[in-house]
Amino acid sequence: MKTQPNLSDADTFYEQLLDVHANLDRDGSELLNARLILLLANQIGDGKVLAECLAAASKLN
Amino acid sequence: MAQTSKTPGPAFANVAFTNGYEFTQGSGYQLPEYPFVEPPDIQSGSVRRHAVVIVGGGITGLTLACSLAQLGVKAVLLDEDNTVGVKGASSRGICYTQKSLEIFDKLGIYERIARKGVQWSVGRTFAGKDEVYSFDLRQQSSFQLSTQPPFINIQQFYIEGFLVERIAELNRAAIEPIMDMRWQSRVVGFEQKEGFATLDVETPAGRYRMQADHVIDASGSHTPFHVWCGATLKAKKGDDRWCIADVRFSKRPPTERHTWIEAPFNDNRSVWQHLMADDVWRIDYQMAPNSDPAVVSSEAQVRERLRRQFGDDLQCEIVWVGPYAYRSQCADQLRIGSVFFMGDTAKVVSPFGARGGNTGVADADNLAWKLAAVIRGTAAPALLDSYHDERHEAAMQNVLVTNRTARFLRPADGMERVFRQAAISLARQHLFARSLINTGRMAVANTYTHSRICEPTGGQSVQNVAFAWGDGLTGTVNDLLKWAHNRLLVLVFGSLSPSAVGRLRQLAVTAPVRCVQVVGPDEPAQAKEHVRDPKGHLQGACHVFGHAWALLRHDGYLAATGEVVDGDLVQAIEKSLGL
Numbered sequence: 218m219k220t221q222p223n224l225s226d227a228d229t230f231y232e233q234l235l236d237v238h239a240n241l242d243r244d245g246s247e248l249l250n251a252r253l254i255l256l257l258a259n260q261i262g263d264g265k266v267l268a269e270c271l272a273a274a275s276k277l278n
Numbered sequence: 279m280a281q282t283s284k285t286p287g288p289a290f291a292n293v294a295f296t297n298g299y300e301f302t303q304g305s306g307y308q309l310p311e312y313p314f315v316e317p318p319d320i321q322s323g324s325v326r327r328h329a330v331v332i333v334g335g336g337i338t339g340l341t342l343a344c345s346l347a348q349l350g351v352k353a354v355l356l357d358e359d360n361t362v363g364v365k366g367a368s369s370r371g372i373c374y375t376q377k378s379l380e381i382f383d384k385l386g387i388y389e390r391i392a393r394k395g396v397q398w399s400v401g402r403t404f405a406g407k408d409e410v411y412s413f414d415l416r417q418q419s420s421f422q423l424s425t426q427p428p429f430i431n432i433q434q435f436y437i438e439g440f441l442v443e444r445i446a447e448l449n450r451a452a453i454e455p456i457m458d459m460r461w462q463s464r465v466v467g468f469e470q471k472e473g474f475a476t477l478d479v480e481t482p483a484g485r486y487r488m489q490a491d492h493v494i495d496a497s498g499s500h501t502p503f504h505v506w507c508g509a510t511l512k513a514k515k516g517d518d519r520w521c522i523a524d525v526r527f528s529k530r531p532p533t534e535r536h537t538w539i540e541a542p543f544n545d546n547r548s549v550w551q552h553l554m555a556d557d558v559w560r561i562d563y564q565m566a567p568n569s570d571p572a573v574v575s576s577e578a579q580v581r582e583r584l585r586r587q588f589g590d591d592l593q594c595e596i597v598w599v600g601p602y603a604y605r606s607q608c609a610d611q612l613r614i615g616s617v618f619f620m621g622d623t624a625k626v627v628s629p630f631g632a633r634g635g636n637t638g639v640a641d642a643d644n645l646a647w648k649l650a651a652v653i654r655g656t657a658a659p660a661l662l663d664s665y666h667d668e669r670h671e672a673a674m675q676n677v678l679v680t681n682r683t684a685r686f687l688r689p690a691d692g693m694e695r696v697f698r699q700a701a702i703s704l705a706r707q708h709l710f711a712r713s714l715i716n717t718g719r720m721a722v723a724n725t726y727t728h729s730r731i732c733e734p735t736g737g738q739s740v741q742n743v744a745f746a747w748g749d750g751l752t753g754t755v756n757d758l759l760k761w762a763h764n765r766l767l768v769l770v771f772g773s774l775s776p777s778a779v780g781r782l783r784q785l786a787v788t789a790p791v792r793c794v795q796v797v798g799p800d801e802p803a804q805a806k807e808h809v810r811d812p813k814g815h816l817q818g819a820c821h822v823f824g825h826a827w828a829l830l831r832h833d834g835y836l837a838a839t840g841e842v843v844d845g846d847l848v849q850a851i852e853k854s855l856g857l
Contacts, residue, residue, distance in 0.1 A: 248699060251699070254700075255697075255714065259710045
């Protein structure tokens, strides 16, 4: 799992992420996030990296 | 193998379809009945010791009985009923996968299954009104090497009946009966001491006592042996409820498997639709969590569901209806003293992926050759402990896989449901997301990764591929296994060095093995026992390349593979005999 900066343009990505949620209610946002996670997971592919990402996300509260 | 043309024993009448049905009584199928014969033990009053007693004449117990009979091992089978098929239970197998079909081929009943059963290759998965995706198994290559198809749909009781008839054939062909089939015989008492068990058996003619060196508990998910043996289990119960309807239509739907993850005609719950033998369709409806089985299986409700699915002009006969709930369960030890658990006494899984019955058949095939070798004295008694290593690993794997499917089909409310919705919506457009849609993962021949009798190079199943005998006729892996008659099979691929020829000759004399050289279409054969593998299918099925050897067991599993015929082969042979 990469923890060093890897996004080519972090601010643009963050803005785009907020924009796709802008007009959605909570249920719509949940579904979009779920789709996004599945799409991104397929970009990563590697099971070990995915497991590390899941663990890293669960550890933070 | 000799195929007899005359059907022995009580056979199936042409299936009679009743107009109505009795609630979970299976009255739509006319099943064969087998006579109770009073065992001599009752009159004599003496307690006889048997090498093997199989408890339960379901698909697992009968597969074991048939395998043992074929290997010439005497045993007794006790079944509390006088027929195959269902008495009160609801869910039964309808799909037999390649490994099971290969086992049935070895036992001599595959042709009958293929004639009676149904094969399909197109499956469609729907959510809501749309198809999410479809597949055609004929386009997939992984199953193509075997002489058996990826699977056949057929009602479980047919296979059980064919096994009973095959056992009768084997009994008649032997000098004296090998398999003692005792119907209407219920085990009501049990105790075991070092090395043997004592069983009390209740029959219509009275009670008697018998002893057994090996007791095989294939009596199903309600087994009394778990308590008698102090077996511990890991179990998980869910609230998912289903209703099965076996239906015959006047106007047939297409011969395709249709699966709805969310069926609009079933309150957006799942529905399965498959064709079986006799033109009967099995339709499984997922019901509301925790629903009352009696209500959801009432004829009025079933007819209403069918009308919503197939339209107002539907004309059909309801052959059989039953509700079911499932649980998953796995015994911690598949052997306790003299008792071996197999089929549903080893593990219980949800029906998804046909991993119940098929793995029971594989359990039986795994233990049969080991029992035969130990009883014959060609292997050490410790060989039997490998049954737990191998089939417990398979059981755990099958519990894991089926629980994942169950979770996809009955997601918890909240994020589990949201992720499923996300996966379904993505799958309509993107190929990758189809791999997330889990409507069942078909049973496979599980690989053994930590068996005490397999080398790390072994543990995989070998498909029943075809090759050419020395005289040019076609043979299969099963033919080789039957010819080896439970001796280990050493297949050596390619040309042999003079020292390898010498070692193999010596092995064939000193060890319970048969050695066969496998050569290409034009290569000269050096061994008398040789076969030709013109397309390399046999080599591919054995998972080896180039000059290599493969050590194959009677259950079609590799004990080990290697390159040079040397001490490693000798060591692998000893290991696979429990020495």
